Amino acid sequence: MAKKGKKSTLQEAEAGRQNLLAYREKNPAPALTHGAYSGTIRKRYSDKRTSEGRQLYAILEGLKADLGGADKLTAAQCLILEGIRSKLIVLLQIGKYADHQVSLINVRGELLPCLGRNYTGYSEALRRDLEALTAMASKKPSRIPTIEEIVAKGEKE
Numbered sequence: 001m002a003k004k005g006k007k008s009t010l011q012e013a014e015a016g017r018q019n020l021l022a023y024r025e026k027n028p029a030p031a032l033t034h035g036a037y038s039g040t041i042r043k044r045y046s047d048k049r050t051s052e053g054r055q056l057y058a059i060l061e062g063l064k065a066d067l068g069g070a071d072k073l074t075a076a077q078c079l080i081l082e083g084i085r086s087k088l089i090v091l092l093q094i095g096k097y098a099d100h101q102v103s104l105i106n107v108r109g110e111l112l113p114c115l116g117r118n119y120t121g122y123s124e125a126l127r128r129d130l131e132a133l134t135a136m137a138s139k140k141p142s143r144i145p146t147i148e149e150i151v152a153k154g155e156k157e
Contacts, residue, residue: 045089056088063130067137077136080129087126094119 008016047053060081064070067077094114098104104112145153 041093042089045092052092055092056085059088060085063133067133074136077133080133080136084126084129084133087122087129090122091119091126094122 041052044050044052045056048057063081063084064073067073073081098112098115101112104115106112
């Protein structure tokens with residue numbers, strides 16, 4: 001074994017190369033992923049101090065504003081918004097991953113794996129959720145009127 005600061009001999013270098021090849025054969029490198037399912041990454045989207053958290057918060061607040069504000073949302077709309085939040089995290093993370101790649105197509109001419117079924121599945125699910133939200137917003141929610149609304153209606157009559 002070469003000492004610190006000394007160059008290794010050809011024999012030592014070859015032995016090291018052989019050991020590395022044997023190690024890589026037994027322990028292949030894990031595939032790189034977009035990390036959308038990582039707990040650490042998902043926490044970044046929950047923290048409004050991070051750029052990811054601010055981005056997600058701005059999108060969700062924009063959706064709430066489009067629906068008339070947070071105080072006008074029904075329970076069903078709130079549930080759909082929570083589902084949208086989860087889907088957005090995955091889609092934003094896949095988009096961020098794709099932005100940092102040299103090419104979106106690998107050497108075999110195939111699209112990156114995360115851009116295939118994952119991305120299209122999540123984007124289609126997001127589209128359906130947004131469609132449901134807008135359909136709910138266009139209908140008057142059936143709810144029991146408040147006392148103030150009943151009194152105001154009685155005064156008008």
